Amino acid sequence: MIHVGVNGYGTIGKRVADAVAAQPDMTVSGVAKTRPNYEAETAVRRGYDLYAAIDDRADAFADAGLDVAGGLEELIEASDIVVDCCPSDIGPKNRPVYEDRDTPAIFQGGEGADIADVSFNARSNFEDARDADYVRVVSCNTTALSRVIAPLEEEYGIEKVRVTLVRRSGDPSETGRGPVNDVLPDPVSIPSHHGPDVNTIFPDVDIDTLALKAPTTLMHTHSLNVTLESExxxxxxxxLLADESRIFTIPETADIDGAGKLKDYALDSGRPRGDLWENCVWAESVGMEGPDLYLFQNVHQESDVIPENIDAIRAMVTDVDAAASIDRTNEALDVGLESLFDAHDDREAVPVDD
Ligand SMILES: NC(=O)C1=CN([C@@H]2O[C@H](COP(=O)(O)OP(=O)(O)OC[C@H]3O[C@@H](n4cnc5c(N)ncnc54)[C@H](O)[C@@H]3O)[C@@H](O)[C@H]2O)C=CC1
Ligand SMILES: O=C(OP(=O)(O)O)[C@H](O)COP(=O)(O)O
Known part of the structure; x- marks a missing residue:
């Protein structure tokens, strides 16, 4: 059993903890929080041992009626590996703390690539993280782009990738973020950080990315143009895309026109928190013009990196291979919306009277 500690229990951390708890070969050793807010309360309710991420705040938890099992040091002692889900730029302060205790750690995509020895996407470079002590799971957008680029590169070869990303302005719980009434080129000059980030996974892929921020919270939207080396x-x-377990090709019959219906579908399907771990590619958007592929995909920023964190843990501290880890993660979480539609295909059509 791999004992996994989660340091930083916010949007990503709470999902990582639940995904760890769902794996047959992992257990949550505890979660560290800075303050006793509603997320700390639900962590306790879910049965996770709560640790005070900052030692001198332990009293605040006691005052709020929440028992803590110790501080960050104790959480690290109780863990074989820590998944650091703190806000961007906290990672560099935390890495020496993990190093001092000889404990491997995974950082998130908001950190710079130099936080870790390896930037990781399970489908693309699982083995690069084998036995690494410090790994960064790339951001939600880079994860989604890598999942599309990997099979295209393997099957057809890629001459050039061009992507426009319409990014959500903040997560639903981030009440202070914007814009609320504008669409902002962000950054206004190219490239956005996403292209260089993709190159941490695919150093040889020629990619240009432009990004905007829009006043939505549900998902990011990508418009892709990939010039292939064949037609x-x-x-x-x-x-090819439908064969990828972490890509959901939205069928026309689903009648899903955007993030609102995608999230509604996830909730109707019983997904925890309405999470969509898969890239959501509109089948009707897939078009070829000579060697140029075009498509639209939506990305659920709060959850697509979660299965990647689980696979990164196995790459770092087990000898399980990529395919077996991805299968195990997918099965434990029930990743693969496509299969629900396949099941419908097996049913006999209901005759309809005119
Ligand atoms: N939210 C998103 O859409 C995505 C975020 N990421 C990345 O994941 C990381 C975490 O982001 P979120 O979960 O969205 O942030 P968040 O703000 O929702 O959660 C971070 C949590 O860490 C806590 N925290 C703050 N300082 C801490 C410290 N010193 N020690 C322990 N905990 C501390 C905060 O109180 C909060 O509960 C960032 O690197 C971010 O860029 C990656 C993919 C998507
Ligand atoms: O990692 C993310 O996006 P990114 O791939 O644009 O860096 C997450 O959506 C967090 O983005 P944020 O920096 O807008 O909170």
Whole structure:
């Protein structure tokens, strides 16, 4: 059993903890919080041992009626590996704390690539993280781009990738963020940080990215143009993407036109917190013009990196290979919306009277 500590229990941390708890080979050793807010209360309710991330705040937890099992040092002692889910830029302060205790750690995509020895995406470079002590799971957008680039690169070769990212302005719980009434080029000059970040996974892929921020909270939207080294037809591309376990190709019959219905579908499907761990690619958007592939995809920023964190843990502290880890993670979380639609295909059509 791998004992996993989670330091920073916010949007990403609470999902990582639940995903760890769902794995047959992992257990949550505890979660560290800075303050006793509603998330700390639900962590206790979910049965996780709570640790005070900052030692002199332990009394605040006691005052709020929440028992803590110790400070960050004790959480690290209780853990084989720590998943650091603190806000961007806290990671560099935390890495020496993990190093002092010889404990491997995973950082998140808001940190610079130099926080870790390896930037990670399970589908693309699982083995690079084998036995590494410090790994960074790339951001939600870079994760989604890597999941599309990997199969295209392997099957057809890639000459050039061009992506426009329409980013959500903040997560639903981030009440202070904006814009609330504008669409901002962000950054206004190219490239956005996403292209260089993709190159931490695919150093040889030629990619340009532009990004905007829009007044929505649910998901990011990507418009992709990939110039391939051959000219497959659209159905071959659709088959290729549909075979990827972490890509959901939205069928026309689903009648899903955007993030609102995608999230509604996730909630109706019983997904925890309405999470969508898969890239959501509109099948109808997949088009070829000569060697140029075009498509639209949506990315649930709060959850697509969660299965990647689980696979990173296995790459770092077990000898399980990429395919077996991805399968195990997918099965434990029930990743793979596509399969629900496949099941429908097996049913006989209901005759309808005119
Ligand atoms: N929210 C998102 O859409 C995504 C975020 N990420 C990355 O994941 C990381 C975490 O982001 P979120 O979960 O969104 O942030 P968040 O703000 O929701 O959660 C961070 C948590 O860490 C706590 N914290 C603050 N300082 C701390 C410290 N010194 N020690 C322990 N805990 C501390 C905060 O109180 C909060 O509970 C960032 O690097 C971010 O860029 C990656 C993919 C998507
Ligand atoms: O990692 C993310 O996005 P990114 O791939 O644009 O860096 C998350 O959506 C967090 O983005 P934020 O920095 O707008 O909170």
């Amino acid at each position: 497959p037809d659209e159905s071959a591309i659709l088959d």
